Amino acid sequence: MDFKLTDEHVKLRKEFFNVCEELAKKRPEGFTGLEGCYDTDEGWAYHLDCAKVFAKRGWLTLGWPEEYGGQGTIMDKVFMSEATGYYDVPGVDIFGVDMLAPTLHATASQEIKREFLPSIASGERMWCELWSEPNAGSDLAALSTSAVRQGDEYVINGQKIWSTGAHRAHWAFALVRTDPNADRKQKGITFLLFDMKTPGVTVNPILYMDGGHLYNEVFLDDVRVPVKNVVGEENQGWGVTQTLAAFERSNLGAIMGMHRQIEELVNYCNETKVKGEPLAKNPLIRSRLAKAACDLWAAHALAYRIVDAQSRNEMAAFDASAVKVFSGELQARMAQLGTEILGPYGQVKHSRWALFEGFFEKWYQQSFILNVAMGTNEIQRNIISWYGLGLPRMK
Amino acid sequence: MDITFTEEQEMLRKSAGDFLTAECPKTKARELEEDEKGYSPELWQKMAGLGWMGLAIPEEYEGMGMTFQDLTVLLEAMGNNVLPGPFSCTVVGGAFAIIEAGTAEQKKDLLPRIANGEAILTTALLEPGSTCYDASGVNLKATAQGDNFVLSGTKVFVEMANVADYMICAARTKEGSSDEDGISLFIVDAKAPGISCEVIPTIAFDKLCEVRFENVAVPKKNMLGEMDKGWPIMQSIMQKGAIAKSAESVGGMQASVDMTVAYCKDRVQYDRPIGAFQALQHIMADMWIITQTSKYLVYQAAWMESEGLPCAMEVAMAKAYVNENYKWVTERAVSLHGGIGTSREHDTGLYYRRAKAADTAFGDTDFQRELVAKKIGLIS
Numbered sequence: 072m073d074f075k076l077t078d079e080h081v082k083l084r085k086e087f088f089n090v091c092e093e094l095a096k097k098r099p100e101g102f103t104g105l106e107g108c109y110d111t112d113e114g115w116a117y118h119l120d121c122a123k124v125f126a127k128r129g130w131l132t133l134g135w136p137e138e139y140g141g142q143g144t145i146m147d148k149v150f151m152s153e154a155t156g157y158y159d160v161p162g163v164d165i166f167g168v169d170m171l172a173p174t175l176h177a178t179a180s181q182e183i184k185r186e187f188l189p190s191i192a193s194g195e196r197m198w199c200e201l202w203s204e205p206n207a208g209s210d211l212a213a214l215s216t217s218a219v220r221q222g223d224e225y226v227i228n229g230q231k232i233w234s235t236g237a238h239r240a241h242w243a244f245a246l247v248r249t250d251p252n253a254d255r256k257q258k259g260i261t262f263l264l265f266d267m268k269t270p271g272v273t274v275n276p277i278l279y280m281d282g283g284h285l286y287n288e289v290f291l292d293d294v295r296v297p298v299k300n301v302v303g304e305e306n307q308g309w310g311v312t313q314t315l316a317a318f319e320r321s322n323l324g325a326i327m328g329m330h331r332q333i334e335e336l337v338n339y340c341n342e343t344k345v346k347g348e349p350l351a352k353n354p355l356i357r358s359r360l361a362k363a364a365c366d367l368w369a370a371h372a373l374a375y376r377i378v379d380a381q382s383r384n385e386m387a388a389f390d391a392s393a394v395k396v397f398s399g400e401l402q403a404r405m406a407q408l409g410t411e412i413l414g415p416y417g418q419v420k421h422s423r424w425a426l427f428e429g430f431f432e433k434w435y436q437q438s439f440i441l442n443v444a445m446g447t448n449e450i451q452r453n454i455i456s457w458y459g460l461g462l463p464r465m466k
Numbered sequence: 467m468d469i470t471f472t473e474e475q476e477m478l479r480k481s482a483g484d485f486l487t488a489e490c491p492k493t494k495a496r497e498l499e500e501d502e503k504g505y506s507p508e509l510w511q512k513m514a515g516l517g518w519m520g521l522a523i524p525e526e527y528e529g530m531g532m533t534f535q536d537l538t539v540l541l542e543a544m545g546n547n548v549l550p551g552p553f554s555c556t557v558v559g560g561a562f563a564i565i566e567a568g569t570a571e572q573k574k575d576l577l578p579r580i581a582n583g584e585a586i587l588t589t590a591l592l593e594p595g596s597t598c599y600d601a602s603g604v605n606l607k608a609t610a611q612g613d614n615f616v617l618s619g620t621k622v623f624v625e626m627a628n629v630a631d632y633m634i635c636a637a638r639t640k641e642g643s644s645d646e647d648g649i650s651l652f653i654v655d656a657k658a659p660g661i662s663c664e665v666i667p668t669i670a671f672d673k674l675c676e677v678r679f680e681n682v683a684v685p686k687k688n689m690l691g692e693m694d695k696g697w698p699i700m701q702s703i704m705q706k707g708a709i710a711k712s713a714e715s716v717g718g719m720q721a722s723v724d725m726t727v728a729y730c731k732d733r734v735q736y737d738r739p740i741g742a743f744q745a746l747q748h749i750m751a752d753m754w755i756i757t758q759t760s761k762y763l764v765y766q767a768a769w770m771e772s773e774g775l776p777c778a779m780e781v782a783m784a785k786a787y788v789n790e791n792y793k794w795v796t797e798r799a800v801s802l803h804g805g806i807g808t809s810r811e812h813d814t815g816l817y818y819r820r821a822k823a824a825d826t827a828f829g830d831t832d833f834q835r836e837l838v839a840k841k842i843g844l845i846s
């Protein structure tokens with residue numbers, strides 16, 4: 072066993088960190104996470120600017136095949152997420168770069184790849200994911216948005232919900248039902264791509280708990296999409312969604328974000344005096360921050376092990392579930408801890424009274440993004456129980 | 467022993483619940499978060515009409531003469547419905563302080579007005595830089611000048627100061643032999659010249675304010691309690707405040723459990739109500755257990771306070787316990803609702819945010835546990 076990075080990796084990782092450190096200096100005040108990208112015009116512009124900087128360096132195509140302009144391996148992609156995560160810098164479209172591109176590499180035709188990969192690589196076209204519906208969340212295969220073929224087009228009708236960034240994204244990848252009579256609900260689903268400006272697409276905001284505009288409901292009324300925009304085969308869309316093995320799923324971005332949070336809390340506790348003593352001397356605070364650090368180092372070690380397994384093509388879905396659950400819940404605890412250490416100021420929103428620009432108050436609410444979206448933690452635990460531990464599955 | 471509510475309390479609980487559900491639906495609670503005042507004057511008048519502000523004020527001052535425990539029954543109903551506004555700070559912080567420590571004149575002047583819904587009160591204690599409810603944090607200066615004291619300094623996290631008529635303000639009148647010594651309390655006219663107030667944006671939008679005092683003249687007769695000996699009164703206000711907040715919180719916990727159970731019976735995924743999944747059943751069973759234990763711990767503390775028994779430890783225990791568990795229950799409630807629970811329009815998040823706000827009010831968990839640690843005999 073060897074946890075050591077090669078010299079080359081160390082060098083590259085440093086470069087990612089240096090560039091992100093520079094980009095972080097241009098961060099709009101109060102910017103953080105996904106909501107930061109989608110809530111304000113300023114945040115969105117910053118997201119696009121960072122994407123351009125990364126694109127120029129070829130950093131949006133890490134791990135892609137060379138013929139599509141790819142460079143490096145999944146390891147490089149991981150170091151990149153560590154850097155963006157640590158500095159809370161956007162620019163890597165989680166939908167386009169992280170989800171759609173690997174899906175296209177794994178399943179799409181040459182034509183689709185040629186048409187859609189270049190604008191992902193250049194950071195110009197941003198994507199959203201139209202999967203969930205009001206009655207199809209965890210049970211995604213129950214989705215009912217219909218696509219009826221007319222000549223070389225599909226006519227799509229239905230409603231999507233919780234569509235993150237749909238009010239800003241240029242294009243969408245959607246799941247629709249093309250065969251309502253299939254014998255299993257996973258059959259008869261098709262994965263397709265369309266322009267968010269297509270007539271019949273209506274995006275209405277749903278505000279997140281903290282009042283930010285993160286996600287939306289999207290109504291699709293007679294939306295016409297060319298048949299050539301199908302990824303994979305018609306009715307085989309479920310299989311397309313299951314190509315997760317190709318995704319970078321270490322959660323190292325979130326984990327590195329937490330490293331930074333701990334550093335900031337440590338600095339704060341060293342510098343802030345209560346009754347003449349630095350907070351850092353308070354044994355309760357010492358113990359809790361130390362516990363957070365132990366948890367975090369554990370998460371980090373597990374994440375590296377998952378990256379390693381993935382780079383050998385040995386990662387199982389339940390491996391990724393484990394690190395998702397552990398790191399997501401750790402972020403929730405970290406936000407709690409942050410608000411607690413700040414005392415009454417922990418509840419203050421970004422304003423002149425806030426500490427850390429209201430970061431912990433925000434994440435006290437936003438940690439649900441990690442624990443509910445992309446498969447809830449209950450669902451992840453089911454996956455671990457069934458596929459990881461081989462426990463019987465109740466019908 | 468009889469650990470049940472009296473018939474009167476049951477009636478109060480029921481009628482308060484019905485009234486609040488009708489008059490202050492959660493949509494309104496959320497609207498009031500964005501409202502500049504943060505409460506509804508109309509609703510306030512209706513509540514006064516029901517005698518709520520005067521519930522525990524003696525009859526001679528136009529109140530109903532009921533007990534502190536009766537009041538906590540009402541507070542629990544308010545927490546269950548997340549009623550925003552200055553009820554608790556007016557009644558628990560204001561009226562009780564005056565009942566306990568006020569002069570005959572102060573009582574005659576203020577208590578009937580509180581009972582009739584004509585005066586809003588609040589407590590000004592915390593200051594910038596002080597992170598806990600500790601006497602050492604009181605540095606705002608009050609200096610005697612003729613018939614007045616002149617107050618200068620800044621208070622923060624003053625609940626509803628934006629609409630308050632009076633503030634009970636802790637000030638330092640001398641450098642005493644200890645932190646506690648030398649603190650005096652003043653009933654300050656919130657509109658007096660030299661006072662400026664700004665609302666601090668907080669997670670629960672509960673109108674916690676920064677209040678600046680620039681040479682604010684307060685007549686000497688408006689001192690509450692004795693000169694330099696105000697701290698024990700403030701402690702008593704804080705102790706009642708902690709119980710009141712805990713009572714509201716257990717109301718919110720129950721609402722979160724009820725909402726989640728109802729949703730899980732109703733929401734279908736994988737062709738069955740999600741409540742059929744044992745993974746969720748056990749979470750809800752735990753939410754219920756924790757709510758039960760929290761309630762009875764709070765009821766006990768409220769009863770002791772109401773009976774005038776020494777209960778500093780029991781109150782601190784209740785607050786510490788409820789702090790942690792209200793946050794936990796509401797976090798589970800949001801999670802079990804999935805996407806909808808994370809949205810602004812849904813009620814679970816409203817409780818989740820309130821739970822965070824309740825946590826620091828009147829002393830956070832560490833602060834309360836320290837009190838408990840001393841009381842159970844740990845040397846320090």
Ligand SMILES: Cc1cc2nc3c(=O)[nH]c(=O)nc-3n(C[C@H](O)[C@H](O)[C@H](O)COP(=O)(O)OP(=O)(O)OC[C@H]3O[C@@H](n4cnc5c(N)ncnc54)[C@H](O)[C@@H]3O)c2cc1C
Binds near residue numbers: 209233234447453
């Ligand atoms: C911030 C955020 C962003 C999102 N962004 C997107 C997006 O961009 N695109 C998109 O398509 N979707 C998005 N989603 C939707 C997300 O994928 C769903 O919310 C999620 O899959 C859960 O579905 P649901 O909300 O319908 O909850 P439900 O599926 O109704 O779940 C409710 C509760 O039941 C539990 N549960 C359900 N089934 C089981 C089971 N079998 N065993 C045990 N427990 C179970 C869940 O864990 C949860 O606690 C987003 C959600 C959030 C919160």
